[in-house]
Amino acid sequence: MSVDLKQYLAQRRQMVDAALEAWLPADESGGVILKAMRYSLFAGGKRLRPILCLAGAEAVGGDPRRAMFCACALEMIHTYSLIHDDLPAMDDDDYRRGVPTNHKVFGQGMAVLAGDGLLTQAMVLLTDAAAVGDLPAERARQAANVVMRAAGHLGMVGGQAADLLAETMEPDLAMVDYIHARKTGALICASLEAGGILAGADRDRLSRLVRYGRRIGLAFQIADDLLDLEGDAETLGKATGADAAKGKMTYPAVLGPAQARQTGQRLVEEAVAIIAELGPPARPLELLAHYIMSRTH
C-alpha cells in the first residue's frame, strides 16, 4: 500500500468511526440489544463500503461529508449481513476479525435481533431529517433506494441465499459469478453509486462509478477467496481454508488460484481505466483498486 493510500484510508476510517459513534452511541438504557449491535459495529471493520461511498461523492466533485449518513448506513448494513452470515444455520463461524462472533457472545436469538436492529437503523439514518441535512430530498430518496435494492433479495440477501443452497453443488463459474455479483458486489457497487447520486453526479459520471464498482466488487471477492485459501489465520483473524472445507463456491475453486488472480488483476486494470477519466478527484479510487489485489501477493 502506498503511503498516500494508507494515510487516506486511516483518516477516512477515523471519520467514519466517529460518525458511527455519533449515530449509534453507547447508552446504558439501551439494554443488551444496543450492546449486541455496537459489539459487531465496532469490532474493527475496515469501513470499505463507507470509504467507497465518500470517495464516490468526492470523485464527482461533491463534499464527502454530506454523504456521511449514507456511508454509515452502508456499514450498518454490511455489519448486519456479517452477523447473520456467521449464524450456525448459515456459515457457522465462531470468530471474525479475531474476536468471537455475535452469537457466540450474545446467543443466537439476540444475534438475529442485533442484525435486524442494524439493518433497520440503517434505514432510519437514510430517512432521518438530521442525517440527510439540507440535501435535495429527491437525491436522498434515490440514494436510499439504490442502497436498499442492492441489499435485498435481488442483491445481497439473494446472493447469500444462493450461496447457502450452493454448498451442496459442484463449483461452476456461472454460479460463482451469480453469487458474488450479489453477495458482495451489489452493495459495493451501490456504495459508489449512492455517493455519486448524493453529490449530484450526471449520467456519465454515475455510470463510471457503477462500472468501476462492478469490477472492484468482483475483484475484492476474488482477493478475499484467495486470502481465505492462502492467507494465514493470524493476519485474517479467522480460520483459513474454511471456504474450501465447506465446499463453498469460490473463484480459486473453479478457476484455480493462478487464473483467479489473473482475473482479479484484469478487473482492477479495467476499473482504473474507467475511473481515471474523472481526473484527480478520483485518484483515491484508483489507488484503492490497485490495493485490492496487492493484498494477495
Add this chain to the structure above:
Amino acid sequence: MSVDLKQYLAQRRQMVDAALEAWLPADESGGVILKAMRYSLFAGGKRLRPILCLAGAEAVGGDPRRAMFCACALEMIHTYSLIHDDLPAMDDDDYRRGVPTNHKVFGQGMAVLAGDGLLTQAMVLLTDAAAVGDLPAERARQAANVVMRAAGHLGMVGGQAADLLAETMEPDLAMVDYIHARKTGALICASLEAGGILAGADRDRLSRLVRYGRRIGLAFQIADDLLDLEGDAETLGKATGADAAKGKMTYPAVLGPAQARQTGQRLVEEAVAIIAELGPPARPLELLAHYIMSRTH
C-alpha cells in the same frame, strides 16, 4: 363484528393483498429466497397494520390509495418479524395461522434471509419513485422514518429483545408494559401515524392518531394474550397456552384474566373517545377499536 366492519375489513384486505402481489410478484427466476418471502407474506395475515395505515390516512381526509405503498411496507415488516420470532433461537414455534412456520419449510438459514429480504423490500417500497408516486417527497421521507424508528431497536426489535431476556424473569407489570409497547405497540402506532403523515394531517389530528394507536396497540396485545390463554387451537391456527408454558410476560399472567380484560376494555373506550373527534371519516377506526376486545368474549 358488525356487518359494516366485516365488509370493510374484507374489502380492505383484498386491496392490500392485490397491492402486495403487485409489489412482490411470483417469479420463477426469483429462486428459493423469493418463494420463502412470499410463503409467509401470503400465509393468511389479517393485514391489520396496512388497514390501520389506510384508515389513518382516511380519518384525516386523505385518499387511502396514496398510502398503499406504506401499508404494504408495514405488512412486510410485520411478516419479517413473525418469521424471525418463530425461529428456534427465539419463540421456537412450528405453526402459525395453521401452517408450518417459515423455518420448518425452508430451513433456519433461509428463514433468517427471508425475514431480512422482507424488511429490506419494505424499505425499497418506502423509497421507490413508482411507489411513492407524486406525494410530496418530504411527507414520504417522514413516514418512512416514523415506520423505521418504530421497527428498530428502540421499538419492535427492542421489544423482542426484552421479551427474549424476560423469559427467565418473574412477570412484572412494568416489564410487561415495556415489552408490549415496543414489540407490538410501536408498529401499530406507526401504521396510523404514517397514514396521517402521508395524508398531510395537521399536528392535532396526527396526535389523535398517535394517542389512539398507543391504546389500541396495547389493547390488541392484551386480547392476543387472552386468546392464547383461553382461545382454542383450531380457531387460532397455533397451539394455545404456549405463552404460559414458556413463562412469557403477559397481561393475564401479571393482572389475572379478569383485570386484563378490564384494562383492555378501558383502553378501547379511551381510544374511541380520542378518535371520534375526527368525525365520520374516523368511523372505521372506532369500529376497529371495539372489535379488538370483542374477540376475547
